[in-house]
Amino acid sequence: MANAASGMAVHDDCKLKFLELKAKRTYRYIVYKIEEKQKQVVVEKLGEPANGYEDFTASLPADECRYAVYDFDFVTEENCQKSKIFFIAWSPDSARVRSKMIYASSKDRFKRELDGIQVELQATDPTEMGLDVFKSRVN
Numbered sequence: 001m002a003n004a005a006s007g008m009a010v011h012d013d014c015k016l017k018f019l020e021l022k023a024k025r026t027y028r029y030i031v032y033k034i035e036e037k038q039k040q041v042v043v044e045k046l047g048e049p050a051n052g053y054e055d056f057t058a059s060l061p062a063d064e065c066r067y068a069v070y071d072f073d074f075v076t077e078e079n080c081q082k083s084k085i086f087f088i089a090w091s092p093d094s095a096r097v098r099s100k101m102i103y104a105s106s107k108d109r110f111k112r113e114l115d116g117i118q119v120e121l122q123a124t125d126p127t128e129m130g131l132d133v134f135k136s137r138v139n
Contacts, residue, residue, distance in 0.1 A: 029055075
């Protein structure tokens with residue numbers, strides 16, 4: 001279960017909540033946190049379907065790393081309503097170096113646990129994951 005590179009396990013809830021977001025659209029977003037003492041990734045926050053992008057960005061701490069998944073709705077040029085599931089590796093410049101290293105070394109293994117991610121973003125400040133960035137990555 002644990003990742004050999006960083007020793008992080010993934011709590012079952014992480015996968016279960018992701019499947020609910022993907023299949024049933026129960027959540028708009030999920031924020032994941034690494035619990036260093038327990039050496040595992042856990043669900044920190046769930047965003048209701050009515051929550052918007054602002055709620056999502058407000059749930060990411062300004063000085064701590066997080067992983068997040070966001071179900072982004074958009075309309076295509078053909079006027080079709082679609083959605084894509086984004087994986088965001090949030091690693092602000094002000095986060096502790098140790099934290100950045102742990103999140104970086106655990107990211108790929110954690111992402112593999114979440115089957116159905118369509119777009120990945122790496123962000124160190126809010127502008128790197130703005131709505132304009134999301135829109136540019138869906139086409």
